[in-house]
Amino acid sequence: MKPRDMGTLFDECAARRPHTVVVLDRPFDIAPERGTTFTVPQLADLVQEAAGWLHAAGVRAGERVAVVKRNHYDYNLLACAAVRLGAVPALLSGHLPDATLEILLKRLDPAVLVSDRPLARHYARRVLSLGDGDLTLDDVRGTRAPSPARRHDDDPLVINHTSGTTGPPKLVVHTTRTLVKRLARFESNRLPVVGTRRDDVVANASSYAHGRTFCWTGSVFCLEPRKIVILSSPDSARAVLGAHPPTTVEALPCAYVHWQSLASADDNPFRSVRLYLSTYDAMHPPAMRTLLNASEHKRPLWIQGWGQTETGPLTFRFLTRQAAARETTARSLGRPVPGKTRLRVVDPVTFEPVPRGAPGLVLARTKARCAGYVGEQDRWRAKTSGPWWNTGDMGVLTATGGVLLLDREVDIVPGLSCLEVEDFVEDRLPEVVECVVLGSAGRLPIPVLVTGDGRLDRERWRSVAAVLPALAPPHVLTWDEVPRTGTGKVRRLELLTRLVGKAERHGTGRWT
Structure with a gap:
């Protein structure tokens, strides 16, 4: 079955008499009296x-x-x-x-x-x-x-x-053509290995106001898995996933980061997982390694997707345990979705294409591009160039057709990839749950190190910083001290302003 009309999607799925059971970590806010299990x-x-x-x-x-x-x-x-x-x-x-x-x-x-x-x-x-x-x-x-x-x-x-x-x-506007016909229908194909099976227990821990889960709704119920487990908070994973061990998991990157300790515990609920999927933000390698190693499946697979609310997924890459063990960066975004998306990298001033291997502004071409921005249509038009969409990301198109992300244009630091430094620090200092490097004109790049207790061994930091480009002294914070979006992304400008007052960035921010 393919999704047609999101208004009658559940009626059409119900008419097929599916065996799917939906389990919640807490009752719905619109129906608190109806419990946590639904057909x-x-x-x-x-x-x-x-x-x-x-x-x-x-x-x-x-x-x-x-x-x-x-x-x-x-x-x-x-x-x-x-x-x-x-x-x-x-x-x-x-x-x-x-x-x-x-x-x-x-x-x-x-x-x-x-x-x-x-x-x-x-x-x-x-x-x-x-x-x-x-x-x-x-x-x-x-x-x-x-x-x-x-x-x-x-x-x-x-x-x-x-x-x-x-x-x-x-405020991104999607239509039935862009979201249902271009995205959800593609995902509702029964693809080998990476597709949802009828015997799967599908777990999702997301921000449900965002467009990804509306598209996911249009595909997953058509694929009729045995069970769908919904987590409104990553904190409920131990109890709910322990009672309903998933075979596939889609979650926010911040959820996977939080789950690293759970995945290493005796009551690890990820033993049966054959497939992980992450979207929204870059996934640093340590978390992927930990979750893949938590699975007892013979060949668990990680799918990392990169895209935007305006476009849906643009690229995918696949990692096995062995590939994740070798991986040192979150910047490798994989290749464009075959037959669905195309990418080009251009000079941010002239908009002329640059050679493969050279850095530039990443443009994307997809028929799933949104129809506009509510109240800001001029801003939407400024990000379009005919059929091409300006992602606002700086990156490199590799010789093999893959994309290597450098930074958001607004976050760039001349001569440095903040993401590359973040990867390096998180890989060398396991106690750092998250590293965020902030650039501000006239200052050295500022590393923000997130740890469980807001403390860090300064000697260990100095040994790592010694092989990095010159950085300012680090700020060490706990997770809750960092301003975040509903998907767990760091509000970088707000964090920079908190730390140094009014901050001038290197990037223009023209395409945010």
Whole structure:
């Protein structure tokens, strides 16, 4: 089965009488009384009910529905319910600060805001509260939804935001053609080795407001695995994955970093994993090695995907245990998706192609490119060059057609790859959970070292720093002291500003 309409996806899957069981680490925020285990028909019923709630709250075809709440998979159920009504869901991470939410909600001007946060009333024409409020779920339960609405393949389908590591996120508009037909349908193929099987236990630990999980929803339920395990927090992995050992895992890079100690423990829940998948951000080799070694499968495989909210996946690379043991960098992004994406590297000033092996700005060509940015269409047009999309990343196209990432253009430091230094430090100092190198004009690059207790052996650091380019003295912080996005990415500009005050960067930031 291939996904066709996200508004009726669960109905169509339920009609096939699938054997899939969905297990949650905690009840849905929109249905706390229904427990943590669902069948696909029960999810289909919940989507229909939610469509009735939204309709009773005033949502009509063509209008926008914003959702801001705690992280959980019911983001995607609410999105499907809005699509069923012909509306356009806009999913905003609950990690966003109020000031950023105000900016995004003003751009969206939603007819209804579904939220568990006490946001100002003027952000939406109506607020449907998941807690206390003038209009709550209890006020709209029992309302029958109208028949599913249909939309053109090129009409707006869903709005997701980018990570927002350098400022307010962009609001990315995808259509049925770009997200369902170009991305989800491709993923719903039963590919050998890397595809989802009917006997798989599929685990996902993600940020469910982001576009990746909406696309994943369109493919994974069509593939009918035996079980789908949803983690709203990486912290629930020990209990939930211990009770439901997965065979495939997709998670945020920050989740894999947190799971390294769990993977080394006696009650390691990753013994049956045959396939890991990471997206969103670079994965440094130590975490990949640890998770691959935690599996007792004969040949576990790691798929590292690179892409953007605006484009979907652009490249993939595959690592076995042996390949991960040899790997020293997170900068190798693999090759373009065959038949789906093309890449070129150009001079950032002239936009003329540079020779293979030379650094430059990475452009991508894909039919899955988003339709625009809400309220910032000029910004979207500035990142397009005919069919080519400016990723804003600096990289190298290798002789074999692979991509070697250097840095985001906005984060560049002349003569240095921050990512390369980060790789080196994390590989040499296992106690460093994460290394972040920040560049600021007129200063030496600043290393930020994240450790479990915020402490570091300075002698060990000096031995590593001795073979690196000149760096400023390190700042040693704990994980929670570092500002992050909903996907766990470091808000580099905010962190730099906290450490040194107003900071001038080397990059132009023109394509963020």
